[in-house]
Amino acid sequence: MATGDNYRQEEIDRVKTWLEQVVIGLNLCPFAKHPYQRGQVHFVVSLAEDEETLLQDLLYECRDLKHMSPKDRDTTLIIIPEILQEFDDFNNFLDWSDALLYQQGWRGVFQIATFHPDYHFAHTEGHDADNLTNRAPLPILHILREDSVERALELYPDDPETIFRRNIETVRNLTFKQKRELFPYLAFNASEINQDD
Template sequence: MTASNQPIIQEVETWLQQVVIGLNLCPFAKHPWQNQQVHIAISHASNDENLLQDLATEITELLALPSKQRDTTILVVANYLKTFDDYNQFLAWTDALIAQQGWQGEVQIASFHPDYQFANTLPDDAENLTNRAPYPLLHILREASLEKALQHYPHDPETIFENNIHAVQNLSEEQKVKLFPYLFH
């Protein structure tokens, strides 16, 4: 890790701790974070091909390690896919890569972007905050870990998204500025 990556990693770690874990947007994130099983990698790719190579490398490294050592990887896209439309289109390439490499059933990608917008929402709708991060992120999840976590989840998993919307809708403007400073510069 180079020193120039440290501010990026720190910003993503702060987002994870304060937003994802702090607001309990992902009820499965706290345990791997506390056990230091979350790997944050930085991609400085400037085109689809190089970013796909970085993603393939990170997936390969994740699958080569036991989940107790590395349960999940967050690939931060530092300088590319700045618009949500470009990012959203790139997600089709991630699906194609997973299919091509035979990784279906092993990994899936959770998507986050500073301008994330769910279908049929307006840009300023609160629910979009649930997937807004300081950078475009490709969160590589192990399917087996996700299935295991869901088995121990005491509620209907469908309630997670509803609870997340409720959590961000109830944030004051001051809390939004504190938790999502990258949206207010």
């Protein structure tokens, strides 16, 4: 088993910084702040060097989360430093993770959000600012409890669709200096990014 007791604090610290400064700091996820402040977010580094082992780690973390109270652990971020560094490989792995949820009967129990240093949406070019909403310092599988997501959305005052649109507007309005400060692990070319500074 490559997760659990095996972890590297450096990778966890990098992801926590991203979560604090980008996800929470820019309010890209209005539901992230309170679980994080309450210590309900679990960070684990998978030491998997192949996809089969990573899938086993995902299975372990889902089972672990399922048997814990949401008050103790509401969500888990699996940080992946060794493999899936190419976004296409990472994206292809998601078919395996979806199949795992289906096989275990966890559809409607868990959902998996994804982040990657080279994340890009299908409708974008790689350098488009829109992709920053899902760019993290390392590949991440974020296991979410479906019921927690549903409760959060019920309390959200606006149409949930506005979250995505607002996030796109937020990252598009970042200055070049802000992008370099918030995403130091990305190589920005000023001529490729829409600038307003």
